[in-house]
Amino acid sequence: MQAKVVVVGSLNMDLVTRAPRLPRGGETLHGDSFVTVPGGKGANQAVAAARLGAPVAMIGCVGGDAYGEQLLAGLLVEGIDCQAVTPIADVASGVALIVVDDSSQNAIVIVAGANGRVSPASVQAVDHLLVQAEVIICQLEVPNEAVAFALKRGRELGKTVILNPAPASGPLPSDWYAAIDYLIPNESEAQALTGLVVDSRASAEQAASQLLAMGAGKVIVTLGAQGSLFADGQGFEHFPAPQVKAVDTTAAGDTFVGGFAAALARGDTERQAIAFGQVAAALSVTAAGAQPSIPTLKEVQAFTPL
Template sequence: MQANVVVVGSINMDLVARSKTLPRPGETVVGSEFATVPGGKGANQAVAAARLGAKVAMVGCVGADAYGEQLRAALVAESIDCQGVSVAEGQPSGLALIVVDASSQNTIVIIAGGNACLLPANVQRLDSLLQQAEVVICQLEVPLDTVAHTLARARRLGKTVILNPAPATGPLPDSWYANIDYLIPNESEAQTLSGVAVDSRASAQAAAEKLRALGAGTVIVTLGAEGALLVGEGGAVHFPAPVVQALDTTAAGDTFVGAFAAALAGGQSEREAILFGQRAAALSVTRAGAQPSIPHLCELSKQAQP
């Protein structure tokens, strides 16, 4: 299979607990549900792109444990090319500890595990995958040297390069920006990267413009229930979000990124790709879990029918 979307990023097992409220520091709360669900921002975005019409290859690293076997099997079940998924001997698989409250907000703690073993050399050995791709997606849950290598190599190959800067812990290296066609942060990530306090659509635009001034091609700030703000060469365009009753927002951003990439790889325009991503993300938040919540293309097709 020749992949038209290649995702280089994290593969985690999500340990998800639901409770009425999120615990405060030092507090114990009673949970109501627990589930073990395949996740990781990279894997989530790969699954989203695959379910929504793209041919996808995943480049990542799992641990030599039962979770690793389950995580790889889950990707294979989605018809994702996993030749680039390696096993880190002596390491556990990546984990995400997630608590979701009654209002669908969540807190997440990530343990890198095998994800920390995804090195630039891993990507170099799989250069043929990047050469075949039309769109390359990265996030920040694997070593930054690996992300930097992937962005630069994809740019040299002339691919459409997407960076979802999550989790953002500080500004990106200045040298990265020129290699990014689409930078897709949420509000808090836009604030962290730009240093601009983001608390409104206007401030989100100011943050995006600052990031574009650093060299990013187009910035799309996802605003949750407020939609998305695109800031590019033609100025700023706001895309209101579909109105839904949210159950669980886990992986909504990943669904948007994967759907957006699939649409671009499928020849849709930038505007069409954003609207497609929003529809997919809106449907995902009406369901529980990370990958289980990600819709299939046939569901969006039915949704579009009058």
């Protein structure tokens, strides 16, 4: 089946421990549990889009190790087209070291591994996937050169281009913005991109306005339990988050992005797609782990908020 959503991005094995709280610098804590879970923002968003109804293809790299085999197998089980997921024999797969505390907040350290081998050439080599796509999604866990190429090629082809600027540590290259239809940062990423403190709906509006002025087509700032803020040239709209009992917020943002893309790919309006993505993200925080927490289309359709 021709992929309607193509994700250019990372595949990581998440090494997850739960602890009563996040450790301070120099401190050692006793954890409560440890699991390995398939993750990576690119793979998470691909799985979310697939489970939520879209035909999906993934472009990325894994290592020539057991983690790489497991990551690839996991995507194939979801029905994702993995012809463009390349094993790199002499490199370890990417990993994310994640600590989740009792309030369901997390702290994450990423080691890129094979994700660092994604390049403009490797994306160009599977250009037919981009040509066939309706929506192209990128993040920032692979080299910037590859992201820039995918964004600009998507714009050339007239596709709907989504950038989730995660993890952002500073402003984006100025020439990226014109290629982006939907820029989807969370509060900390919006702050990194703009230099503004983003800690409220009002400050999110200021940041979104600045990002629009930089050239982004439209901006969605995800606000966690407070929902999301949509901004375009006509103004702002706040979408409240469904009320749920949170267990683990890992991959909630990825689930939103994947759900939003899947809804756009099937023809929903952007406001319908935002609402759909928010329900999917809300359901994801009610379960532990990255990909294991991502809901299916049937689960979203059956969702009833608290």
